[in-house]
Amino acid sequence: MSAPLQPSLHRQHVALAAPTQIWLGPDGRLAPEPPGGGVTGVFHADTRFLDRALVMVDGAEPQPVGVTGRGPRLTVDGLARNIPGPTLDPAVRVRQHWSVEPGRVRHRIELSTSLPRLECTLTVHLSADFAPMDAVRVGRAADTVPPEGPGPQGSGMHDGGGLAWAHGEHRAVLTAGPGLPGGGAANVTTALDSDGDDTDGFPTGHPALSWRAVLGQGEPFRAEWSVALEDAGAVVRAAPDGGVEAEARQDAVGRLVAGSLAELAGLRLATAKVPDAPFLAAGAPWYFTLFGRDSLWAARLLLPLDTALAAGTLRTLAAYQGQRHDPSSAEDPGKIPHEVRARELVIDGGPGGDQLRLPPVYYGSVDSTLLWLCLLGELWRTGRAPEVVRALLPAARGAADWLLAAGADGFLAYRDESGHGLSNQGWKDSADAMQFLDGRRAEGPIALAEVQAYAFQAAHEAAALFEELREPGGGAGLREQATALRDFAAGLRQRFREQFWVDDGAGPFPAMALDGAGTPLDPPGSNMGHLLGTGLLDAHEAERVVERLTGPELFSGFGIRTLSTAAAGYWPLSYHCGSVWSHDTGIAIRGLLADGFRTEAAAVARGLVRASESFGHSLPEVFSGEGSEEADRALPYPSSCRPQAWSAAAALVAAQALGR
Numbered sequence: 176m177s178a179p180l181q182p183s184l185h186r187q188h189v190a191l192a193a194p195t196q197i198w199l200g201p202d203g204r205l206a207p208e209p210p211g212g213g214v215t216g217v218f219h220a221d222t223r224f225l226d227r228a229l230v231m232v233d234g235a236e237p238q239p240v241g242v243t244g245r246g247p248r249l250t251v252d253g254l255a256r257n258i259p260g261p262t263l264d265p266a267v268r269v270r271q272h273w274s275v276e277p278g279r280v281r282h283r284i285e286l287s288t289s290l291p292r293l294e295c296t297l298t299v300h301l302s303a304d305f306a307p308m309d310a311v312r313v314g315r316a317a318d319t320v321p322p323e324g325p326g327p328q329g330s331g332m333h334d335g336g337g338l339a340w341a342h343g344e345h346r347a348v349l350t351a352g353p354g355l356p357g358g359g360a361a362n363v364t365t366a367l368d369s370d371g372d373d374t375d376g377f378p379t380g381h382p383a384l385s386w387r388a389v390l391g392q393g394e395p396f397r398a399e400w401s402v403a404l405e406d407a408g409a410v411v412r413a414a415p416d417g418g419v420e421a422e423a424r425q426d427a428v429g430r431l432v433a434g435s436l437a438e439l440a441g442l443r444l445a446t447a448k449v450p451d452a453p454f455l456a457a458g459a460p461w462y463f464t465l466f467g468r469d470s471l472w473a474a475r476l477l478l479p480l481d482t483a484l485a486a487g488t489l490r491t492l493a494a495y496q497g498q499r500h501d502p503s504s505a506e507d508p509g510k511i512p513h514e515v516r517a518r519e520l521v522i523d524g525g526p527g528g529d530q531l532r533l534p535p536v537y538y539g540s541v542d543s544t545l546l547w548l549c550l551l552g553e554l555w556r557t558g559r560a561p562e563v564v565r566a567l568l569p570a571a572r573g574a575a576d577w578l579l580a581a582g583a584d585g586f587l588a589y590r591d592e593s594g595h596g597l598s599n600q601g602w603k604d605s606a607d608a609m610q611f612l613d614g615r616r617a618e619g620p621i622a623l624a625e626v627q628a629y630a631f632q633a634a635h636e637a638a639a640l641f642e643e644l645r646e647p648g649g650g651a652g653l654r655e656q657a658t659a660l661r662d663f664a665a666g667l668r669q670r671f672r673e674q675f676w677v678d679d680g681a682g683p684f685p686a687m688a689l690d691g692a693g694t695p696l697d698p699p700g701s702n703m704g705h706l707l708g709t710g711l712l713d714a715h716e717a718e719r720v721v722e723r724l725t726g727p728e729l730f731s732g733f734g735i736r737t738l739s740t741a742a743a744g745y746w747p748l749s750y751h752c753g754s755v756w757s758h759d760t761g762i763a764i765r766g767l768l769a770d771g772f773r774t775e776a777a778a779v780a781r782g783l784v785r786a787s788e789s790f791g792h793s794l795p796e797v798f799s800g801e802g803s804e805e806a807d808r809a810l811p812y813p814s815s816c817r818p819q820a821w822s823a824a825a826a827l828v829a830a831q832a833l834g835r
Contacts, residue, residue, distance in 0.1 A: 181314075182213050183213050184814055184817065185811035187200065187215070188200075188201075189249075189459055189460070189817070190244065191441040193441060193443055193463065195219045196217075196459050196460060197273055202239035203251030203252075203253070204239075205217070206228075216306075216311070217347075219278065219409075221308045222305055223305070223317075225301060225303050226302055226304045227381075229300045230253075231300065232257070232286070232296070233257060234257075237254055238255075238256045239253050240253055246437040247276065250270065251273070253269040254269065261290075264289070266289050268287045270285045271284050272284075278405070279403050279404065280401065280404070282399065283398070284299070284399070285397050290392060291391055292390075293391065294387070297386045299385075302319050303342075304319055304320060305342035308460070313523055338350075338351075343408075347405075348403045351384050351399070352400070352401075384398075384400055406517070410464070410516065410517045411456070411465065412444070414445040414453035417481075418436070418439065418440045419436060419481055420436060428784055428829070429835070431787045431792045434791075435824070439455060442818060445491070448495075449490055449491050453487040455488070455820035457470060458816040464514065467511050468540055470820065471492070471550055472762070473758075475546070476758075476827060477824050478554065479827075483560075486560045488550070489547065489550060489551055489563065490566075495512045497510035504538055505540075505600075509544065509573035509574050509576050511540075511543040511544040511547045512538050512543065514536075514537050515535065515536050516535050518535055519532065520532070520533040520537075532595040533595075537596070539589075539596045540600055541588070541589040541623065542602070542626050546633075548636055549633050549636055551567060552639065564644075568640075568644060572653075574633075575641075575660060578634060578663075579660065582667065585670055587622060587630050588619070589619065590619040603737065607752060608750075610742070610744045611696055612697045612743065614744040621689070621690060624686060625705035627711065632711070634660040634667075635661070635710060638660040641654070667711075671711060674689065674693065676695075679741075682722070685703045687700040687703075688702070698744075699723050699728055699738075701759050704759065705763070706720060706766070707720060707721070709766070730782070731800050733789075734757065734779070734798075734809075735755060735760045736753055736755055737755070737756060737759065745800075748812060754797045756796065757786075757797070757825045758796075760779060761824065761825025761826075764779050764832050765828045767832070768831065773832070777832050779832070780828075780829035780833050783825065784829055784833070785809070789809040793818070794822040795812070795815040797812045797815045798815060
């Protein structure tokens, strides 16, 4: 059995307003792509509702011209070349405007012409499949769901002019309105001609909207329809209004920051459990929900601008904090979850037949709890949300207890106990992410370098918080916990210095991890960038890390590679073994600034800004590790998600390093 082909995303066009998103093909079509091609459709929460909304003029698709737009809007331009004009110039232009708001997608179509008068038929062919996101992700087909009916004359049209589909807890209601200047009323039919055969190559039973369009030079024809999307079982919803805006600037840094803030605005969510607490969805299209690690890192990177987001992220994750030990979900008391969904997530494996099966609330992350404590301490030190921090003190005590228990044997390590969860539970979570210099994969339990650094900082943040917030004359439990945390951190720092540092002949550096036998993983990797700014390293150790991060093995000129070019497993288009991740580089920049390496931080930030120019002044989840000396532009990683919350947030750190 061959591994499933994950859809390519780098040429697709996306508009989003969480929890709703629309993906169009490279030419602006909304129609199924071939396996391994791209992903298209109208999505809401964790489900694709519509898989087709294809425009035709007199039975032919417009010739594509271009797609523009960003954030919640896209514009698709095309030409109806099947309608001749008096010269060789195209005579009919078709412009489609897509817009997304939480729970609704609108589609406006405008026909214009250079002809004195034109009558034609405008048609939009529709279908719904309600495919779950995990099926879409591996290109698994879903059956088409017919519209509810029967409606008038077998059209599927319901009272009030709405066309509706329903599937389980999901429902889509379409409305086609004539209320546009120069517009007309829509007819709704099934895709059958008068002889009962397929129309325009579409399967029998597909509904279609059609308008009889009359237009002329200077007199366009306009039509519009919209679809409302409902998922009764969704755990996420639109967040309360908020976020920040950037000043308009036309230089590369200014465009990157403005575009990134617009992307982040489209990722703002809340949960049904805590509807007034905003957080950022991890990314589109696959991770449009709450992720502990991703949402926390995005909030940390944005903390100087948006403390309300930090507070909302902390509150939301605390509402799902672990209460019991459950190997099937990796839950433990005090543990912060890895991801939250409405339903079980199932992703088919490759040739070995392995299957990833995660319960709706999954705790398989070794670092989310630590990052939660780090953000809580950082939020407290801003002084801008003291009531939130005080209210979260019980959750902080539970998280600190988990930290001390997880590190009781010396280092915090992970191993999947369920047999169907994530085999790697740090941010580099693909199956081959943890390997030695010669390419051998490491066996667990694995202790990651950055996790020890997070634990060190988390212990100090929590200890300081407990010491400051304990009541005068009381709070013995908090005082004892603070002492235990500081003792743990001191011991962890010494153990890390003794066991993690390796030397490859070019000098010492921290290994990516220790395997189950305590053997260091010896290739240089980007993980060491996460140690900066945590306090785990002394000044001399930090200098050694900076030298490696900014050297040619790891720094590509566009960003920091996940794995050294000297490693046997290095491949610039590997997900975690040679590519560049925007957030990973952003975290390194943040650490460089925190430890006083401003010149190096600016150099790396310039590389990241240069990379963003290759992606329309945007930072994708991941891109190729090929160096700037090899290519003038950063090359895409085809399956990279975008926008991705922590990638977009990294733009703010890069701007800070460049004095913006």
